[in-house]
Amino acid sequence: MPEALPLDIEKCEKLLELADRFLLPVAKRHVALFIAQSDMDKEKKLILADKFDAEFLVEHALSRYRDKDDYMPMLAVGEDFSPKTKARIL
Known part of the structure; x- marks a missing residue:
């Protein structure tokens, strides 16, 4: 039986897409x-x-923010979140 390929952070976005x-x-x-346990920054985790x-990853990423003011800059620069995620942020 073949062994599972190890994950690395560079492949995660493509693996999520697939x-x-x-x-x-x-x-x-x-x-x-894997992403939740990685050292990827919280903004990238939330975007992915x-x-x-x-x-699960939305929950994890949002738990990394201390308060609403921490992630308001992402909304201000035009990060295009889904309505569902925007509602959870606000």
């Missing part, structure tokens, strides 16, 4: 968990979570 495209929720969750509708 898991989303091919409707592989278990793979998507596995990659989201929103882009691929990874609910």
